[in-house]
Amino acid sequence: MISKVVRSISEALSDIGDGSKIMIGGFGLAGQPGELIDGLIEQGASHLTVINNNAGNGTTGLAALLRNGQVDKIVCSFPRQADSQVFDELYRAGKIELELVPQGNLAERIRAGGAGIGAFYTPTGFGTKLAEGKETRTINGREYVLEYPMVADFALISAFKADRLGNLLYRKTARNFGPIMASAATTTIVQVDDVVALGALDPESVVTPGIFVDRVVAVGSRFDREEWAGVR
Amino acid sequence: MISKVVRSISEALSDIGDGSKIMIGGFGLAGQPGELIDGLIEQGASHLTVINNNAGNGTTGLAALLRNGQVDKIVCSFPRQADSQVFDELYRAGKIELELVPQGNLAERIRAGGAGIGAFYTPTGFGTKLAEGKETRTINGREYVLEYPMVADFALISAFKADRLGNLLYRKTARNFGPIMASAATTTIVQVDDVVALGALDPESVVTPGIFVDRVVAVGSRFDREEWAGVR
Amino acid sequence: MFAERLTRNEVAARVAQDIPDGAYVNLGIGLPTLVSNFLPADREVILHTENGMLGMGPEARPDQLDPDLINAGKIPVTATLGASYFHHGDSFAMMRGGHLDVCVLGALQVSQFGDLANWSTGEPGAIPAVGGAMDLAIGAKNVYVMMDLSTKQGQSKLVDECSYPLTGMRCVSRIYTDVAVFGLSAAGATVTQLFGDATVDALRDLTGLALIDGTSA
């Protein structure tokens, strides 16, 4: 019987080695897999390349991973924010490398990585600094930049519910990068609130089919947490 | 107040002109928009280019549209079937043009049309007759064919339920080409069993957001039809 | 230069007038989000937020806060009836594919031909961040900019050629400012409406551009 459910965060993350390329889900804090990131800090893998939309907020989660010196390079669309002080300091000190990618090209490159597309022409970024040095082409009178797919060794994502096959539901805008990152990593590790019985998820509503998921770990209901007091 | 609901098939199809390029949903009979196709036969637009996975089954639906002489060209992946006699005869008589596209390239080209991608490199078909004359490229040691997006003037698709904003749910494998075709046509026309109240569709489960839909017409429950007797 | 200028809320209200009933609209982050406060009650406009939602409602009140429901500016929002959620790949496909009717963005500079600069001042040492700006710039059917016409130092932000790094080329079709509304095209900038004491000649002086007078059109 297939079961992708693992018992602990540490078991889920045990084989992440130094130098791994890791996609981490989330847009700001929504959908950020906080428990998996905390586990990665404890686990200690270093010289990581991280792909995320942002470069950490405040001092917890991704920001704490950065502050712990485990990340050599970050690939993202929006590093600088009001509360990105951890990244800002590392970047100004030359301690972290940044690859800046327009958000939609980041999403489409990850999608292409999961979908077996070799490269694609996108209109986004044409004529800007972020397309400098990239191949371009005019197609039907419109100008495009050639972008290549993005894949990773691991994806760490957060979802709402899973079954033992790894089928996933998300919640509201916390869905964001989860489904595409799950498809683009060799090993996809998911934290969920609950693992539900097989058959409890409506086949019409499954967002990420289990084929894209390798490990699932339950971390308890988000509604039990302090900052969620009052949410239905 | 937005309402994409139109009262009749004939109203939904009134502006389809001769020479239109039309995507028609469905894989075989599953998801084929039978009532819209019947309406198109009645409406009479001719010299059409049709994009569908197949080239008609039996003598109804798409096959009847072909038999009625309204289609100059069909773009599909799998025309020849046990019951594709209408197409077969027209094709052998030189009365219809065929563009044969591998099924996944067909799907990805439609998806690219809706997603604003200028072109993409696909491994499918490389080294085969269906890639003859097409640009190729080796990327990371793998060989790819360059394929271009596909768009249409109209998409005719079948879904299960809609609300007045055009948000759609499908049913089982009848989903097939509906969501991508809806995104790739200038005007998307959908037949549904029922139009439900706004708020009756779970925002987490909407498959085609209403932004991709222009007109919705209710044709009654599929479960009331003869061939569906006994289905839940 | 001009004594009588519209407030930001007044500019937002002016933009809102031009958003048609039934439009699918993205209001970027920051200033343009004000536009949602002025949409006429008799129009139904569907708001898109690029982090994965159609049917975004007003900002969440304290008792409505849900950490899973935020907009592109990471501000907690609400959902309207008929909303839908989708992932980033689908959300940006929707934008890039030209499905949004209108996008309203802020700007550092806009060229008279519609080039947009709104993501970076290009200062050495500044940490760059682009987010979805480049996708929004090229994606919507109509890209409108909402900005003060001048910087605090009195320099025109409508320029012949952008000196700041570009977000997108030839993408802005209209600019709503505190002193005038401009239409942009390959022919250059046309003044389509004046506010307060602004005149086309005074705008020509400020911008240094041969503005076309379209105010009587």
Added chain:
Amino acid sequence: MFAERLTRNEVAARVAQDIPDGAYVNLGIGLPTLVSNFLPADREVILHTENGMLGMGPEARPDQLDPDLINAGKIPVTATLGASYFHHGDSFAMMRGGHLDVCVLGALQVSQFGDLANWSTGEPGAIPAVGGAMDLAIGAKNVYVMMDLSTKQGQSKLVDECSYPLTGMRCVSRIYTDVAVFGLSAAGATVTQLFGDATVDALRDLTGLALIDGTSA
């Protein structure tokens, strides 16, 4: 040529032995779908059908017929617990992206280096139809072919070079036939298992290929 050959069901059963527990598998259309009847009860295998489903169950009994639930061969099927539905864009992305562990296909010819021909005989006047064959050929981690080794006319379908139009290049890694199992690689074909009265030498005679003998491995 060979007196003792496996039946199609026996070949299907042999293929089924090599499908590991937990595998995601596509069984094409026609002959290879027999494999699903022989999957060992102690293994859980998830079947994919390219028209948009994971977790495909057995063919529908008359009382289970649902016109909305069919497989790639347009045959009514059932769904297992834990199934999911998705659209064609996502389904073929799943295939092309290399997420299926095994795909089993029929063939007209396979070259000793793994080229596959299974969609067209190339006869003039024949109506071509390819469906998802080319996507399946290049998409799965392991592409297996299940076929009789010889045509009815006694010609080997394992060949030096395909004379029929190709479906995919260098994509098949294993062939299960009625007389032997072959592994294919850039080095050519290796006989890994013999059935009935087949011998490696007899297979060399039939195919005209310098087959590697891997039966003692």
